[in-house]
Amino acid sequence: MSIMDSLLTFSLAAVLLTLTPGLDTALILRTATTEGKNQAIQAALGINTGCLLWGVAVAFGLGSVVAVSELAYDILKYCGAAYLGWLGICMLVRPRKQLIVADASNKTASNWFLKGVLGNALNPKVGIFYVSFLPQFIPQGHSPVIWTFGLVTIHITMGIVWSLMLIGATRPLASLLRKEKVIRWLDRTTGLVFLLFAARLAISRR
Template sequence: MENIIAFVFAATLLTLTPGLDTALVLRTASIEGPGQAVKAALGINVGCFLWGAAVAFGLGAIIAVSEFAYSVLKYCGAAYLCWLGLNMLLSPRCGIGPAGAHPIKRENWFLKGVLGNALNPKVGVFYASFLPQFIPQGSSLIVWTFGLVAIHVVIGSAWSLTLIGATRPLDRFLRNERVVQWMNRTTGLVFLLFAARLAYSKR
C-alpha cells in the first residue's frame, strides 16, 4: 500500500506537468469536440499500456540500454510530431461544423493518440526506470507493472476529462474562425517544438 500511495503521488505530478498529451487533448477538445478528444485520450492510454507491456516483457529495458534502438524510435517519433505540427500550421481548420470554411475531415484521433505515446521513447525509458522502484521485491513483475500503468491511466483519464470539460463553457468562443485557426497553428508550433526537443534529446 505504501508503494501504491507513493506511485499515485508521483504519477499525479507527472500527469499534471504540461506536455504533448495535454496539448493534444486540449486542441482536439477545443476544435474537434469532446467526442474526438475522448478518443485521443483513449489512444494515449493505449500507448501507456503498450509501453507497460514492453517494460513487463523486457523490451523497455532494450530501449533503455540500446543507443541504436532508442535513436531509431526517437527519430521516428520526432518525424511523426513534425508531420502533425506542419499539417496544423500549413492547413489549419477554419471552423467547426458546416459553418467552417473547409469540410470536416474525419481524422482518427484515437490512432494519433496511440502513435503519439508509442513513438515517444522517453515514455518507455521513464517506465523502465520508474516503475520498478514501486514493485515490491519478490512480487510479480508483470502483474505489478500492468497494475501501476492502470493507475497511471486512471489518473491521466481523469485529467483528460477535466481538460475536456473545461473547454465546454468556452464553446461559442472556440467556434470563432480566427480562434480555431490560431489554436491550430499554436498547437502545430508546440508539436514542432516537442519534435525538436525529442530529436535533440539525450537519455
C-alpha cells in the same frame, strides 16, 4: 517498502506527472477546442492506449531482466536513475515558459484515436520513462510483471480521468495551463520530485 507505501508513493508521483502539461495535454486541449468533445475523447483514449502498449512491453521485458540477470538489473537501475536525474535537472534549470499546442488551422476529419495511439506508441521516451520510473515502486519479493502492469494501469486510469476533466472544462483549464507561472511551477516541482526518485532508485537494492 510495504505494498501500501508503494501504492501511495507511486500514486502521488503519478498524479503530479499527470497534471504536468506535456504533448498529450496539448493534443487533448487542441482537439477539444477545434474538433469537439467526441474527437477529444477519442484522442485521450488513443493516448492512454499507447501508454498501455508500452506498459505491457515494459512489464514483460522488465520481468525478464529481473529474473535472468542481477547485472542487467543493476545497469538498468543506474541508467534509469541517470535518466530521471537528467530530466529533473532540465526541468529545474530550464522550466518551460509556455505549453506548445499543435497548429489548429487544419480542421479536416481525422482518426484522433489512431493519432493518440501512435503519438505514444512510437515515442520510445514513454518506454524509457516506465523502465526508469517503475522499478523503485515494486516491493521486494513481488512479481515485477504483475506490479509493473498494475502501476501502469494506475497511471493510465489517472490519465483518463485527467483527460476527461480537461475536455469537460477546456476553456478555464486551457487558460490556466498556458500561464507561464503555472507551467514553470509544475516543471520545477516535477523536476525536484524526479531528482529525489533518481537518488532513491540509485541507492535501492533488489
